[in-house]
Amino acid sequence: MSAERIFDIRNLHVTFDTPDGRINAVRGVDMHVNAGETVAVVGESGSGKSQVMMAAMGLLASNGRAEGAVSYRGQELIGLPKNRLNRIRGAKITMIFQEPMTSLDPLYTIERQISEPIMVHGGLSPSAARRKALELLKLVHIPDPERRLKSYPHELSGGQRQRVMIAMALANDPDLLIADEPTTALDVTIQAEILRLLAELQKKLGMAILFITHDLGIVEAFADRVYVMQSGEVVEEGTTRQIFTRPAKDYTKMLLAAEPEGSKPPVQDDSPVLLDAKGVSVTFTAGGGFLSRSAFELKAVQDVTLSLRAGQTIGIVGESGSGKSTLGRAILQLLPSDGRVVYQSVPIQGLDRAGMRPYRKNLQMVFQDPYGSLSPRMTVGEIVTEGLLVHEPQLSARERDEAAIKALKEVGLDPIARNRFPHEFSGGQRQRIAIARAVILKPTVIVLDEPTSALDRSIQKQIINLLRQIQKSYGLSYIFISHDLAVVRALADYTIVMRTGRVVEEGPTEEVFRTPKSDYTRALMQAAFNLKEVLSRQAVAPA
Amino acid sequence: MTDIATNTPELAAGTAVKGRSLWATALMRLRRNKAAMVSLLILILYIFAGISGPMLSPHHYATVYPEYVRVPASLEAYPRAEEIIPQAESVLTRTRLQIDAIEVNGNTLHVEASSEREIDPRMTRYLERSDIFSNVRIVETSGDSRSVVMEADVERLRFLFGTDANGRDLLARILVSIRISLMIGALATGVALIIGVAWGATAGFLGGRVDNVMMRVVDVLYALPFTFFAILLVVFFGRNVVLMFVAVGAVEWLDMARIVRGQTISLRRREFVQAAEALGVSSGGILRRHIIPNTLGPVIIYMTLLIPKVILLESFLSFLGLGVQEPLTSLGVLISEGARNMRSAPYMLIYPSIALTLLLFSLNFLGDGLRDALDPRDR
Numbered sequence: 001m002s003a004e005r006i007f008d009i010r011n012l013h014v015t016f017d018t019p020d021g022r023i024n025a026v027r028g029v030d031m032h033v034n035a036g037e038t039v040a041v042v043g044e045s046g047s048g049k050s051q052v053m054m055a056a057m058g059l060l061a062s063n064g065r066a067e068g069a070v071s072y073r074g075q076e077l078i079g080l081p082k083n084r085l086n087r088i089r090g091a092k093i094t095m096i097f098q099e100p101m102t103s104l105d106p107l108y109t110i111e112r113q114i115s116e117p118i119m120v121h122g123g124l125s126p127s128a129a130r131r132k133a134l135e136l137l138k139l140v141h142i143p144d145p146e147r148r149l150k151s152y153p154h155e156l157s158g159g160q161r162q163r164v165m166i167a168m169a170l171a172n173d174p175d176l177l178i179a180d181e182p183t184t185a186l187d188v189t190i191q192a193e194i195l196r197l198l199a200e201l202q203k204k205l206g207m208a209i210l211f212i213t214h215d216l217g218i219v220e221a222f223a224d225r226v227y228v229m230q231s232g233e234v235v236e237e238g239t240t241r242q243i244f245t246r247p248a249k250d251y252t253k254m255l256l257a258a259e260p261e262g263s264k265p266p267v268q269d270d271s272p273v274l275l276d277a278k279g280v281s282v283t284f285t286a287g288g289g290f291l292s293r294s295a296f297e298l299k300a301v302q303d304v305t306l307s308l309r310a311g312q313t314i315g316i317v318g319e320s321g322s323g324k325s326t327l328g329r330a331i332l333q334l335l336p337s338d339g340r341v342v343y344q345s346v347p348i349q350g351l352d353r354a355g356m357r358p359y360r361k362n363l364q365m366v367f368q369d370p371y372g373s374l375s376p377r378m379t380v381g382e383i384v385t386e387g388l389l390v391h392e393p394q395l396s397a398r399e400r401d402e403a404a405i406k407a408l409k410e411v412g413l414d415p416i417a418r419n420r421f422p423h424e425f426s427g428g429q430r431q432r433i434a435i436a437r438a439v440i441l442k443p444t445v446i447v448l449d450e451p452t453s454a455l456d457r458s459i460q461k462q463i464i465n466l467l468r469q470i471q472k473s474y475g476l477s478y479i480f481i482s483h484d485l486a487v488v489r490a491l492a493d494y495t496i497v498m499r500t501g502r503v504v505e506e507g508p509t510e511e512v513f514r515t516p517k518s519d520y521t522r523a524l525m526q527a528a529f530n531l532k533e534v535l536s537r538q539a540v541a542p543a
Numbered sequence: 544m545t546d547i548a549t550n551t552p553e554l555a556a557g558t559a560v561k562g563r564s565l566w567a568t569a570l571m572r573l574r575r576n577k578a579a580m581v582s583l584l585i586l587i588l589y590i591f592a593g594i595s596g597p598m599l600s601p602h603h604y605a606t607v608y609p610e611y612v613r614v615p616a617s618l619e620a621y622p623r624a625e626e627i628i629p630q631a632e633s634v635l636t637r638t639r640l641q642i643d644a645i646e647v648n649g650n651t652l653h654v655e656a657s658s659e660r661e662i663d664p665r666m667t668r669y670l671e672r673s674d675i676f677s678n679v680r681i682v683e684t685s686g687d688s689r690s691v692v693m694e695a696d697v698e699r700l701r702f703l704f705g706t707d708a709n710g711r712d713l714l715a716r717i718l719v720s721i722r723i724s725l726m727i728g729a730l731a732t733g734v735a736l737i738i739g740v741a742w743g744a745t746a747g748f749l750g751g752r753v754d755n756v757m758m759r760v761v762d763v764l765y766a767l768p769f770t771f772f773a774i775l776l777v778v779f780f781g782r783n784v785v786l787m788f789v790a791v792g793a794v795e796w797l798d799m800a801r802i803v804r805g806q807t808i809s810l811r812r813r814e815f816v817q818a819a820e821a822l823g824v825s826s827g828g829i830l831r832r833h834i835i836p837n838t839l840g841p842v843i844i845y846m847t848l849l850i851p852k853v854i855l856l857e858s859f860l861s862f863l864g865l866g867v868q869e870p871l872t873s874l875g876v877l878i879s880e881g882a883r884n885m886r887s888a889p890y891m892l893i894y895p896s897i898a899l900t901l902l903l904f905s906l907n908f909l910g911d912g913l914r915d916a917l918d919p920r921d922r
Contacts, residue, residue, distance in 0.1 A: 334820055353826070360823030373814035377836040386832070387822040437818070 004073075006208060007033040007093070007176050012068035014048070014055045014232075025051045025064075027232040033176060033208045040211045040219040040240070042255065043229035044456040045427070049212050052229075053178050057095060058085055072176075091121055094169035096162070098181040103165055104153040110137075110164055111149035118171050136167040140197060158320075159190035163197065170201065178210045183218070187319035187483060192527040192534045195222055199535055214456060216255060220244055221532035228252050258457035260464055260490035266508055267312045267493065274477055275308040275331065275363075275445055280339035282323070282330045282501075300326040301337070302501045306479075308445065313471070313478040315492025315509060317485060317524070323501040324481045325368075328447045331479070332363050343445075361391040364438035368450035370430035374422035380433055381418030384408065387441045407440040408433075411466060428459035432466065439470060447479045452487055464490055485528040489513055497521050569840075569916040579912025582905035589902055593725045596718035601701070604715040605870035608706060610674050616705035616713070616890045622675055627652065627697055634673050638666045643690070652676060652697050657690035670695050704894045707877075708884060713891065716872050717898050723873045724902070727788045727857045728850040734792025735849060739799025740842060744834050746800070747807025748826065758804065761797050769794060770863070777865050784867050787860070791853060802845055806838040840917040847910030851903040858899075874899045 014026035026048040033039050043049045055066035056077060070077045072088055097103050104113060114136060115129035124132060130149070137145035140163040153161060162182060169177055179198070183191035195218060202209055211223060219226055219240065226243045228236040228251065236249045247253045282301040301323040308314055318324040330337035333348060333356050341349045348359055367373035374383055384407055385400040395403070405415040411432040422430055431451055438446050448467070452460040464487065470476060482488050488495060489509060496506040497520070505518045516522045526534055573579055597604060611621055622630065627647050631654065635642055640656040647653070656662070667679040676695040683692035704713035746757035776790045810816060811834070819829050858875020860866035867873050874895050881892030 329817075332821060334817065353820075353823075357823040357825075360821065363821075365818065365821040367814045367818055369814050373818050375815040375819075375833050375837065377839075378832065382832075386819065386824065390823045390825070390828070434818070437822070441822075 004035045005032050006035050006073055007210070008069075008071045009052065009056060010069040010071075012052060012055060012066065012070060014051050014060065014064060014066050016061070017063045017065075025232055026055065028068075029229070029232075029234050031227055031234065031237075033210055035175070036202075036206050036208055037224045038202065038209045038211060038222060039225045039227065040213060040223035041227045041229060042213060042216060042219055044214060044255075044458065046231070047229040048232040049229045050180055053095070053180060053210070053212060057089055057093070057178070058082070090117065091172040092174055093176045093178065094172070094174040095178045095180065096165045096169050096182045098184050104161060106153050108152075109149065110151050110153070110156075113153075114164070114168050114171065117168065121172055132171070133167075136171060137164070139170065139201070140164070140167045142167075157190075158186050159194060162186065162190075162194055166194075166197065166201070170205070173205070174207055176208045176210060178212070180212045181214070182211075184213070184215070188485070188527040189319065189523055191218075192531060195531070196535055198222075216244075216259075216457070217528075217531050221535050228255065254458060258461050260457075260461055260486045262464075262468075262490050263509065264313055264468075264491060264493040267309050271309045271311055273307045274310050274344060275479075276342040277307070277331050278305050278340045278342075280304045280327065280330050280337055280341065282326050282335055282337045300501050301330060303339075304496075304498075304501075304503055306496060306506075308477050308479060310444070310477055311471070311475050312494060313480055313492045315488035315495045316479065316481045316498060317483065317488050317495060318498035319483060319524075321500070322498040324483075324498050325449050326501075327498070328365070328449050328479060328481050332365055332447055334365075357390070361387070361441045362444045363447070364441060364443040364445070365447045365449065366431075366434050366438050366451045368453055370427045370434060370454060373434050374430055376421065376423055378421075379418060380408075380420055380422065380425075383422070383433060384418065384436050384440055387437060391441060403440055404436075407436040410439060410470070411436045412462075426459075427455050428462060431455065431459075431463055435463075435466065435470070439474070442474065443476070445477045445479070447481070449481045450483070451480075453482065453484060460487065467491065485513075485524060497524070569913070573912050573916040576912040576915065578908045579916075582908040582912070585901060585905040586909060589721055589905075590725060592718055593722040597715060597722060600712070600715040600718050602712035602715045604711065604719040604872070606711060606715075608700065608710040608712075610710070611700070611702065611706050612710040613708055613884070613888045613891075614702055614706050615888065616703060616894070618701070618703065620699035620701045622697070622699065627675065630673065630675060631670070631695075634669055634676075638669050640666070647697065650697050650699055652693075652695045654693045654695070655690070656693065657685075659689070661688045662691050664691075667693060667695075705888065705890045707880060707891060708888075711870075713877075713894060716877060717874075717895055719871065720873045720877055720895070721898060721902070723784070723867055723871060724854045724857065724875075724899075727784075727791075727873070728854050730785065731788045731792035731795060731853040731856075732846055732849050734789050735796040735799050736842065736846060737796075738793065739796035740803050740835060740838070742796065743800035743803025743805075744807050744830050744838065747804035748811055748830055748834055750808070750811070754804070758801075761800055764794070765797055773860055773865055782865075782868055784871070787866065788853070788857065791856060791860075795849060795853060795856075799842065799845060799849070802841055803838050806841060807834050810834050810837055844910055844914045844917065847906050847913060851906045854899070854902070874902075 009029060009031040012026055012029045013024065016023045016025055029052055031041070031052070041049045041052070051060070051064070054060050055064070056070040058077070060066060066078055068078065072093060075088065077085060077088065111130060111133055114133040115126070118124050118129045118132050119126065133149060134145055137148060142148050142160060142163050148156070156164065183194050186194065198209060199222065211218070213219060223240050226238060226240050227234050228243065228249070230251050236243065236247065236252045243252060244256065247256055280301060281299065281303055284298045284300055285296065304327055306314060316324045316327065326335065329335045331341055333341070333351055339349065340347065343359055343363065346359070348356065381401065381404050384404045388395055388400050388403060401418070404418050408415045408417055413429065413432050413436070417425070417433070422433065425433065452463050455463060467478070468491070471478060478491070480488060480492050492509050494507070495509045495512040497504045497512065497518070499520055505512060505516065505521050512521065513525065516525055614621060624647050628645055631645060631652055632642065635654065635656070638656075640658050640662065642654065642656050644655040645653070664681055667681065670676045670679045670693070675697055677698060679693060679695040681691050682694050685691070702712050702714070704717065707713055707716065742757060746754045772794060773790070776787065780786045816829060816833050819833055824832070854874070857866055857873055858878065861873055861876045861879070867876065877895035878892065878899065881895055884891045
């Protein structure tokens, strides 16, 4: 391409001053974007990919410092006074972020959020700004745009909020749109829609897109050129085709190979049923307080039946709000629910805290957020052995410590870790600690609630391997809850697809993935495994 | 794959590392806050002064020196040298002796006297009668007993901060009042801490109807006028300082309970609490191991702000005559006395005020510093 180079980063360094000394987050990065092209920056968390953009836009945290050169059409951006920077930032170069809820002010209507910057920057009258806002909402395909102008951010879904953010970013006809993980917080089908929208808008408006992501699936379907970043440096760059077919660096190869792989053979039909749940329903009531009689009811899970055999892994798949996590908690009696749950021919449905205690040892759970599920004020040793305090109170402190050493070794951590605190570990290591906490009790069933969702692909793969290995050595049964189809395919031998609290489809994993019966499952598969086709199909026939 | 290998070089080296807890990190950050560290130092000095100050001070806080009522603060000792000789002369005139020489040498008065007649050694009693001379002795008597050399000790006292309206040393009184004020602050805050944390954590954790009832009890207690409550307590329990401030603590726990309850409600939804529930940990265990340690940050900050509040409250109660009783005293009492004597003896107001201001400032700065150090948003 001989297109004009509009955005050029040369030898950019970003450093942060912290109590522990200086951290070099970005170390000499060179990047450029030509007019109209789509460039992706990929890397794992902590690779500095977001900090490059933050530094270029003058948005670094107060303890950060940027050195180097960033130019937009020959205009140097670093060190530019704020008022002059603002003429470019937000007008010619705009950004959209990962979390659309926190990027919108909850106290203003959508109309005001969109039109205010237009009025300030473009000098439009209120009525003209309103017309422009409406036009922008139509451009990003928000259904019923007139009504949406009067809505507040909390009335919109995640995907709609991201569309509003895109509309705001487009308000001043930008040359370059920087998208920092814009679809990470969204479900796969919504992600596909947003990407489709971005591709369509690019075609229509001819702007360049700089796309920051950790998801190689998106990159392959979406980008022209790719920069691969690792610990603050660009390790490889090239066209998408080149990177995906002939990666030069080991790191890139490792990233490409990090897609979860393998599958689990189904268990024998005669293996005993460990956990049998029939007609499980969970209803949340909101409101209905002292004075208002009418309570609002939300049926989070409706009439779900499943039976888990020894050694089996049941994958529960669904988008956010499908009730899959609620189902997992209801089965473990962590939430009040209706139905009938039997564990090894003992009905455990509706048991209270004390009544459940003897069974808790065998029914363990691992949570999604490796940052939130470990108490920050306890050492790893205390966290891992807490279950022993409850279930094997006869153990001495020394015996507990030995058990902790064994469990930590089992999950691949150095036992020295038990004197340290959770915040000193990375996400993957924390998830290992959480698994150690469950495994130390030698349970028979573990409910895994999105244990890999907050992790990078390469770390995910390690955790998947760890889970497989533990399952094999203890003959464990898993209920694996995830929105990530690739992970479920690799781990589960039976899959249940859920939507709005109901089971849409279920069956052996191979069958469900190969020949999905319902339209919903098919749409999920498409968005997850065949993004490129979804995007190209839509580009031909824009909605 | 970077996960295991990165992060901790110490782990790889295999050295026994002690984890750096959140508290250690906070302490490190606090150390860089100069105002907070100076405050901490001042606070330590205050605690030292409160504990051992009254023992080290040369005067007892209750000793009355009738001849030194409201003497201003001074580095010089009382009585001043130029006052001693006139005093001695006026006393000696009554002995009808002829004074040949009189001088003050440090803490001893040296007098040479003579008479027409024989001198009765008992005349030293005249000197003894005066408050400032003691241990009068005849050092030398001439052969005919007509002239003597006498010596007497002069008790010279230093009142660095002056004396109060009753002639008591202000420094000693400030030291003892620091002891009382700190004790009250610690006692009342401790009571507030224990009741407030237990109450708030229980209400927040159990939630639902229990929470409703418990917090309504707090609301009812809030509605009680404090002064009225304090007077009632005095009526029931009599004037007992310790009891009084246990009672103050029992009122001040209301805010603490609300803070802890709010924290608990947000913690209860955190995954580590759910994880503990999934492990089968009892409610008590969850409260003890998970909820309370995680609420301690805001609680400690509130404590450093509660101590000055209680100290001020005590001043108010003492001002009303409900607090500490004479001869014990507190900073509040000293200041109110000082305010009454502001025109004639301004130092009586200035020194206790400085002491209180410094104490309150350092507590507040330390509280601010702790808040910044423990604030997870800064991480």
